[in-house]
Amino acid sequence: MSDRDLAGTTALVTGASRGFGRGIATALSRAGAQVVGVARDRGALEDLGAELGGSFTAVAADAADPEVAGQLIDTYRPATLVLNAGATPLPRPIHHQTWQTFSRNWEVDVQHVFNFTREALLAPLAPGSTVITLSSGAALRGSPLSGGYAGAKAAIRWLTGYAAEESARAGLGLRFVTLLPQLTPATDLGARYTAAYAARGGVITPGGPPLTPERAGQAVADLAADPGSHDSAYLLTAEGLRSLLLGGPP
Numbered sequence: 522m523s524d525r526d527l528a529g530t531t532a533l534v535t536g537a538s539r540g541f542g543r544g545i546a547t548a549l550s551r552a553g554a555q556v557v558g559v560a561r562d563r564g565a566l567e568d569l570g571a572e573l574g575g576s577f578t579a580v581a582a583d584a585a586d587p588e589v590a591g592q593l594i595d596t597y598r599p600a601t602l603v604l605n606a607g608a609t610p611l612p613r614p615i616h617h618q619t620w621q622t623f624s625r626n627w628e629v630d631v632q633h634v635f636n637f638t639r640e641a642l643l644a645p646l647a648p649g650s651t652v653i654t655l656s657s658g659a660a661l662r663g664s665p666l667s668g669g670y671a672g673a674k675a676a677i678r679w680l681t682g683y684a685a686e687e688s689a690r691a692g693l694g695l696r697f698v699t700l701l702p703q704l705t706p707a708t709d710l711g712a713r714y715t716a717a718y719a720a721r722g723g724v725i726t727p728g729g730p731p732l733t734p735e736r737a738g739q740a741v742a743d744l745a746a747d748p749g750s751h752d753s754a755y756l757l758t759a760e761g762l763r764s765l766l767l768g769g770p771p
């Protein structure tokens with residue numbers, strides 16, 4: 522099946538101010554999409570806008586706010602929606618967490634995926650639109666230094682699957698895919714955890730070349746442009762995407 526041309530389509534990326542989100546916004550822009558980037562740090566978004574030019578629209582907002590999700594879906598009706606925003610968990614063992622720190626990724630990561638997914642189904646987005654959510658390899662292996670992070674990321678994976686089922690039942694033609702990136706020191710969040718696990722010992726950070734924001738961006742742009750890929754969950758490493766349906770070690 523031939524690639525879907527992203528040129529002239531609209532893509533909305535949450536957490537676009539740095540890390541994977543910035544790489545994803547850049548790759549989608551280079552593929553010709555009009556990119557709407559959402560994050561709280563207006564200055565960082567404007568810097569990205571200066572780099573990408575007229576193909577980028579900065580929206581400084583809290584992605585976890587349900588009104589923001591509704592307004593942005595109504596305004597932009599993205600053909601590609603990438604739900605990447607994520608809080609940085611507190612790197613401490615379980616008994617040094619409070620409920621507030623433990624639940625941080627539920628309040629931000631899961632809540633924003635829930636709100637945007639709900640709005641995408643209710644709108645509904647146009648048939649053929651793609652919704653890509655960022656789970657984590659921690660959803661498979663756990664992440665003992667990050668409170669509720671692994672559980673929150675597992676919830677994002679299941680939530681994405683449930684949305685795919687609802688789209689199919691209603692004949693909406695929306696594609697829902699979740700990505701489970703490998704831990705990488707190449708982003709702020711990943712660098713913090715790579716250092717925390719190294720200091721603690723006993724938890725092995727993956728070897729080999731690190732997954733970079735550029736590689737993550739290219740993988741997302743390729744997936745968005747490939748209407749033939751119908752798998753619902755992929756591991757994301759420096760080597761690219763690997764379907765979870767094919768099995769094998771994570």
Ligand SMILES: NC(=O)c1ccc[n+]([C@@H]2O[C@H](COP(=O)([O-])OP(=O)(O)OC[C@H]3O[C@@H](n4cnc5c(N)ncnc54)[C@H](OP(=O)(O)O)[C@@H]3O)[C@@H](O)[C@H]2O)c1
Pocket residue numbers: 535536537538539540541542559560561562563565582583584585605606607608609629630655656657658659701702703704705706708709710711712
């Ligand atoms: N790096 C890794 O090793 C790794 C591995 C597996 C999964 N992931 C997942 O991949 C995603 C991106 O991670 P990353 O490493 O690129 O993290 P990062 O460098 O810390 O970037 C996180 C992004 O999310 C945004 N964000 C956080 N809270 C927000 C909110 N309430 N509203 C809007 N934007 C918000 C941040 O922007 P502002 O601060 O400007 O709002 C920033 O743009 C996350 O969901 C993360 O859990 C990362």
